[in-house]
Amino acid sequence: MASGKTRHLLTEIETLRRYGNKKIVVFKPRTDTRSGMNTIRSRRGDEDLAEEVSATDPSDLWPILSARESEAGSKFEIIAFDEVQFFPRNSGFFQLVKHLLEQGYDVLGAGLAFDFRGEPFGSTPDLAMLAEDRCMWMTSYCTRCGQRALYPQRIINGEPAHYNSPQILVGGDETYEPRCDEHFILPGRHYPGVDEASPQGSIWPLTVEAS
């Protein structure tokens, strides 16, 4: 989504390298095909090299990190991740980050908070909890009205995507636009308790008569 998160990550990396003299290595999940192999790239075209790790089992980071450190002849100080949302919550990404922190690395991450359903996306919320006050939320603006936009509206062939379409589409023709609550459209979405088909809807009597 056009929030500038990758651009911000790249700016941060460049600043830390140039002025903080930090040794930084960048990783990204292998499902991200938009930037091209072993690269992260912002919409403006800035880019950096990135090592790819498995999205579903990112522990393959360790041998890559050792190899890169052997090549460099020293330890890295900062491990950066782009597209954190593509690491599912059950992938072990959170534990990996904890382990990196325990090993003395600093960790930088960028990710989308919400998926196209407007629901928490992969490991981003977990990582945000870990980052506490060092977490920065980027702001996007609704393409329809210019209000603050939280959600990535998925559009396929000019139409809003159905709720039941997969969370991650790899190499698809879909596009995304930031949208506010009012202009976020999600055909097929049902709220439990509100939808009449939901069993929760029938638990409570419609009227209660005084006895």
Ligand SMILES: [Zn+2]
């Ligand atoms: Zn709007």
